[in-house]
Amino acid sequence: TGKLQFEALSVETLPTRLGDNEALRAKIGKDTSAWKVREVGDGNLNLVFIVEGASGAAVVKQALPYVRLVGDSWPLPLKRSFFEYHALTRQEARAPGSVPAIYHFDEGQALIIMEYLSPHIILRRALIEGRQLPNIARDIGLFMARTLFRGSDLHMAAKDRKADLALFADNVELCDITENLVFSDPYFDARMNRHTSPQLDGIVAELRADRDLKVEAQRLKHIFAANAETLLHGDLHSGSIMVTDSQTRMIDPEFAFYGPMAFDVGMLLANFWMSFFSQRGHEQIGKRDAMRAYLLEVTVETWSVFRAEFSHLWRTERTGMLYQKSLFENQDDRLGAEQALDHVLHQMWTDLLGFAGIEIHRRILGLAHNADFETIADEDLRASCEAKALKFGRHLAVNRRQIHSIDEVNHLAALIE
Numbered sequence: 001t002g003k004l005q006f007e008a009l010s011v012e013t014l015p016t017r018l019g020d021n022e023a024l025r026a027k028i029g030k031d032t033s034a035w036k037v038r039e040v041g042d043g044n045l046n047l048v049f050i051v052e053g054a055s056g057a058a059v060v061k062q063a064l065p066y067v068r069l070v071g072d073s074w075p076l077p078l079k080r081s082f083f084e085y086h087a088l089t090r091q092e093a094r095a096p097g098s099v100p101a102i103y104h105f106d107e108g109q110a111l112i113i114m115e116y117l118s119p120h121i122i123l124r125r126a127l128i129e130g131r132q133l134p135n136i137a138r139d140i141g142l143f144m145a146r147t148l149f150r151g152s153d154l155h156m157a158a159k160d161r162k163a164d165l166a167l168f169a170d171n172v173e174l175c176d177i178t179e180n181l182v183f184s185d186p187y188f189d190a191r192m193n194r195h196t197s198p199q200l201d202g203i204v205a206e207l208r209a210d211r212d213l214k215v216e217a218q219r220l221k222h223i224f225a226a227n228a229e230t231l232l233h234g235d236l237h238s239g240s241i242m243v244t245d246s247q248t249r250m251i252d253p254e255f256a257f258y259g260p261m262a263f264d265v266g267m268l269l270a271n272f273w274m275s276f277f278s279q280r281g282h283e284q285i286g287k288r289d290a291m292r293a294y295l296l297e298v299t300v301e302t303w304s305v306f307r308a309e310f311s312h313l314w315r316t317e318r319t320g321m322l323y324q325k326s327l328f329e330n331q332d333d334r335l336g337a338e339q340a341l342d343h344v345l346h347q348m349w350t351d352l353l354g355f356a357g358i359e360i361h362r363r364i365l366g367l368a369h370n371a372d373f374e375t376i377a378d379e380d381l382r383a384s385c386e387a388k389a390l391k392f393g394r395h396l397a398v399n400r401r402q403i404h405s406i407d408e409v410n411h412l413a414a415l416i417e
């Protein structure tokens with residue numbers, strides 16, 4: 001079927017179109033008349049179907065030749081499915097068990113058949129409901145350290161990394177979305193921007209007139225564009241993570257490309273801080289003081305687990321062309337290796353604070369908002385949560401070189417809240 005013209009699947013056509021797919025038949029049962037199909041895509045870009053048969057279930061994710069959220073006025077290449085598939089295979093190799101199992105990939109139809117995660121729910125939803133997941137900090141911290149370290153020149157053979165870099169360099173259009181939507185649009189009157197209005201009009205005008213902020217946002221964009229350090233997930237927010245109390249799975253890496261390690265970490269932490277500032281809007285069903293404390297603890301633990309695992313990999317798997325052991329450990333200079341590690345982690349820390357600040361802004365001022373704030377029906381209440389988050393984001397982006405610890409960041413968050 002790979003040679004057929006692309007055609008979007010529908011709930012009605014899926015059993016016929018995929019009825020002869022061996023991987024799917026093996027997983028869910030051969031009797032296609034028993035297949036039940038639902039479309040559950042709640043993302044901004046793609047179709048996602050759950051297909052249940054007599055002996056199991058699977059997810060079929062298909063790209064569309066345009067942005068789902070906007071419609072066919074905004075074309076977007078089908079090849080994002082190719083990048084998502086290849087990113088998933090690398091993430092599974094580098095951080096086993098962290099992503100859904102892949103059953104089949106069809107490049108021509110831009111579709112991936114994968115494990116149906118159940119009873120997992122989207123992390124963002126769980127946090128809005130006020131659920132405290134016990135393992136997310138550890139699981140996500142490990143995922144980030146393993147994928148980011150093992151996809152870089154710290155670990156890979158230079159030749160392999162360059163080949164991979166070339167492969168993902170073609171993910172131009174999705175990268176372009178990040179470059180514009182994240183780093184630039186929030187700071188001028190871009191066409192697709194929106195914000196809670198009129199409540200936030202004043203602060204929006206202030207941020208767009210804030211020279212220090214705009215320069216810092218562009219410096220961060222420069223770091224993002226010019227540092228092909230490792231294979232990023234590229235869209236690692238709480239809507240790209242599915243959880244149960246005991247399991248954590250990362251999904252949706254279609255934005256994958258080679259960029260700075262700090263980008264994934266910063267985006268992820270920003271989503272915990274946004275959840276923190278949104279809790280005030282979800283208190284109708286009870287106080288969220290414990291939830292707020294939990295969220296700040298999650299940021300502390302995520303960064304701590306990340307650093308511990310990254311440091312462990314630095315000491316045990318530093319096999320690439322950077323900071324070679326021949327210069328340090330092999331000359332009995334273990335201190336040199338630790339010194340270099342501290343430099344790398346410190347730079348990452350400074351940059352991730354900036355990326356976090358900018359990510360918060362674009363989720364409140366840009367095109368793609370998040371449900372943490374959007375589901376707060378009372379607009380004044382929503383705007384007051386958003387205003388605090390904007391203030392926090394600005395502080396992080398502009399003062400990132402003067403902030404020393406995650407406790408300090410969380411102290412600021414509590415102060416602003």
Ligand code: ADP
Binds near residue numbers: 122
């Ligand atoms: P998009 O790229 O359009 O954002 P996602 O990959 O994020 O698409 O998927 C959209 C939604 O589909 C997710 O929020 C989740 O609810 C559901 N989903 C995606 N993949 C799976 C999966 N493997 N198992 C269960 N549900 C999934």
Ligand code: MG
Binds near residue numbers: 043044239240252
């Ligand atoms: Mg998604």
Ligand code: MG
Binds near residue numbers: 044045235
């Ligand atoms: Mg998305």
Ligand code: MG
Binds near residue numbers: 043235252
């Ligand atoms: Mg996506």
